[in-house]
Amino acid sequence: MIKIDKLSKFYGKKQVLNSIDLEFGKGKIYGIVGENGAGKTTLFRCISGLENYKGTISSEYTKLKDHLGLLLTEPFLFPKITGEEYIQLLTNARQKKLVNIEDRNIFDLPLKKYASTYSTGMKKKLALTAILLQENNVFILDEPFNGVDIQSNLVITEIIKRLKKLEKTVIISSHIFSTLAETCDEIYLMKNGEIIRKVTQIDFDNLENEMKEFTIRNQIDKLDLK
Numbered sequence: 001m002i003k004i005d006k007l008s009k010f011y012g013k014k015q016v017l018n019s020i021d022l023e024f025g026k027g028k029i030y031g032i033v034g035e036n037g038a039g040k041t042t043l044f045r046c047i048s049g050l051e052n053y054k055g056t057i058s059s060e061y062t063k064l065k066d067h068l069g070l071l072l073t074e075p076f077l078f079p080k081i082t083g084e085e086y087i088q089l090l091t092n093a094r095q096k097k098l099v100n101i102e103d104r105n106i107f108d109l110p111l112k113k114y115a116s117t118y119s120t121g122m123k124k125k126l127a128l129t130a131i132l133l134q135e136n137n138v139f140i141l142d143e144p145f146n147g148v149d150i151q152s153n154l155v156i157t158e159i160i161k162r163l164k165k166l167e168k169t170v171i172i173s174s175h176i177f178s179t180l181a182e183t184c185d186e187i188y189l190m191k192n193g194e195i196i197r198k199v200t201q202i203d204f205d206n207l208e209n210e211m212k213e214f215t216i217r218n219q220i221d222k223l224d225l226k
C-alpha cells in the first residue's frame with residue numbers, strides 16, 4: 001500500500017501539485033488521466049523519490065524507491081552503453097543476476113547495439129524490460145503506450161494484466177482512454193495539480209463520454225468547421 005497525504009509541489013513560485021491525497025493498493029491497476037500540464041509526471045516523480053515535496057508519501061517499504069520501477073515518457077539512456085549493459089546496470093542495482101539476457105528479450109531489441117541509437121519506441125521498450133527484470137513490486141508507467149507499435153502495445157497491456165495477478169501495484173498515465181479502460185481498476189482525473197475525480201470500472205464509459213462531450217463542446221467547436 002502506498003499512501004499519499006497532502007502532497008504539494010512547487011517549482012519556484014509555481015504550485016504544480018496541490019494537496020493530493022491518494023492510496024494505491026497491491027494487485028490493483030490505477031490510471032491517471034488529465035490534460036497536458038495537469039501534473040501527472042510531477043506526481044510520479046515525487047512518488048519515485050526524484051523530487052522534493054511537501055506532505056507525506058508512505059509505504060510498507062523502508063525505501064519505496066528500491067521496490068519501484070518508473071518508466072518515464074522519454075527514458076534517459078546513458079551514451080555508449082548497449083541495451084544489454086543497460087539491463088545489466090538496472091538489474092545489478094537490485095542484486096538480480098541474469099544468466100541469459102537474450103532469453104528475456106521480450107521485445108526482440110538489438111541488445112548488442114548502443115541504446116542511444118534506438119528509436120523512441122525501442123528506448124521505451126528497453127526501459128520497460130529493465131524495470132520488469134528488476135522484479136519491482138510497484139510500477140509507475142508514464143504513457144507506456146505512446147510511441148510504441150501496435151504489437152508491443154498488446155504485449156504491454158498483457159504484461160500489465162499479469163502484474164496485477166502477481167499482486168503488484170501498477171500506476172499508469174495515458175492519453176488513450178481505451179487502453180486504461182481495458183486494464184485499470186480505478187482511474188483518477190487530474191486537473192491543475194489536483195485530483196478532481198475518482199472513477200471505478202463501472203463508470204468508465206460515462207467518464208469517456210463526458211470527456212468527449214466536454215472536449216467537442218469547448219474545444220473543437222471553436223474551430224467552427226463548416
Ligand SMILES: Nc1ncnc2c1ncn2[C@@H]1O[C@H](COP(=O)(O)OP(=O)(O)OP(=O)(O)O)[C@@H](O)[C@H]1O
Binds near residue numbers: 011039041043
Ligand atoms: N522542472 C520543472 N520546472 C518548472 N516547471 C515544471 C518542471 N516540470 C514540470 N513543470 C510544470 O509543472 C506542470 C505539470 O507538468 P507535468 O509534466 O507534471 O504535467 P503532465 O500532466 O505530466 O503533462 P503531459 O500530459 O503533457 O505529460 C506544468 O505546468 C509544467 O510546465
